[in-house]
Amino acid sequence: MRALNVFKAATLGAAVIWAAGCSTTSTTTEGGEGSMGGQDGSGSASSYGVDGSGVSGGSAGAIDQLQTVFYFDFDQSVVKQAGFSDLEAHARYLANNPSASVRLEGHADERGTREYNIALGERRANAVERLLVVNGASSSQIETISYGEEKPAVMGSGDASWAQNRRVELKYVSR
């Protein structure tokens, strides 16, 4: 399974880095985001806007149709109504497939301070996690991480870019 191999590669990468930690300059060459999800943030962002209504849950194919990026207002961590039905469908899928798991990556736009934005990204990821859990997923199936403003989906400053960068990306680690 691809996702599993990817996870191994990342773990190995981390070990390599740790071993390299004693040299003057540590170089990380493995275990990057590309290998974790197979996709960069900007790639995932383009999947926005797919309506998940009518999905009954169960088959792995069904979740491919669901929205995986959820957007937020400035300095806010309230999940917008528009994302509810797809999140419920993800939750149903997780409930029906106990071996499936997801990683929620919280992000912020570039405005404001970096450490505050990391906290904000975590708050957003936690808000999505809560919605999944109240809809039947187990918290053990969900891993959250915040990147704050460190991994924008879209480069550039301005309302349009910022709106796309304030997001939580839902990525299946295993299905």
Add this chain to the structure above:
Amino acid sequence: MRQILISLCLLMMATASRAELVVEVTQGVSEPSPVAVVPFGWSGSGALSEDVAKIVEQDLGRSGFFSTLPRESMLSFPTREGDVYYRDWRVSGADYLLTGRIEPTADGQVKIDVGLYDVLKEQRIPLANDIVNSGSGQLRDAAHYISDQVFEALTGLKGAFSTRIVYIQAERNGDQNNYKLQLADWDGARPRTVMESNEPIMSPSWSRDGRKLAYVSFESGRPAIYVQYLTTGKRERIQSFPGLNGAPAWSPDGNQLALVLSKDGNPEIYVLNLASRQLQRVTHHYAIDTEPTWAPDGKSILFTSDRGGQPQIYRLDLESRNLERLTWEGNYNARGRLTDDGRFLAMVHRPTGGNFTIAVQDLKSGRLDILTEAGLEESPSIAPNGSIIIYATKQNGRGVLSAVSLDGQVRFRMPSRSGDVREPAWSPYLH
């Protein structure tokens, strides 16, 4: 005649590479003092690796306090007091004059003999050390040391030319990201990479002795806090709980690290004793508490919290646990940094309806001054002499470093050759 030896600087083990950042002064004091730095004489054989006088001239010019006389306008090139004709320098418009001569010494080092003169009074100005002994590979360090002395003699302010900065440089090649933690002289010269990763690096913080850095790295796929020794490159993962591990800040005595963990559900400030590894939670609130910084006396911690609905800066007394909100103007005040005397608080500030600026608040009077206006400023860091704040901003869509004096009179920027440059942290005094 007082002497000093500039010994091998342990921080600089790598060979000098091309500067990525260069200082461009955009605004100086309204009447900068004209100073002439005469090319230094050299009585040894071969050419020296550095033009020491040029480095001193650049330091003084980049401080914003001085205008420097171009060499082509100089009528003579004296290297000692006896050769100085004050009338020539008055004609050239210089108020102050610096001469120097460099001689090889028996042990393969060099001796630099400098003289500073008041042209109008026609007299020599005493320096703490007018003879500087240096390794031939440490000429840049010797030059910065001379600049520090001249600056202090002429302005009364301690110079910070011998200090360094660290910063994060991020580059994107296709879908591959590269993050570097860079160390350079204050003016961007002699950059070297302290740490490099494909995953984000954040929040570099200097220990008060200037020997260690704490920072956040996502190299394992999750954020963790590391401490790295600059001399050896040896490093240690200090904290990697589930959730956030962020914003490390050294206590003034170097024994503790304030940091942010969200292992208990939301971001809280903790103090880690580095020797015993004991962790003490110091904030207790469901809001975001982050960006701790220590008061210079080590008795209180300032931090950002949105417990009032918007991010504001608070001070927590560690003994009494008394909590005080410090900022009241605008709807976003975050990431505070104090001057060494504890009086001035530099921060990211957003006036209601405005953009993100760097502001400074006088904690004695409560007065807040907005120092910048570009709109996406962050990460203020104060030079150890308390005169200049370096910060990150955006220019033509790219992250760049800029600086402003606490009184708003002097401004410079540091455009980079490549990538986004951000999160500058100014070192303490290193000598």
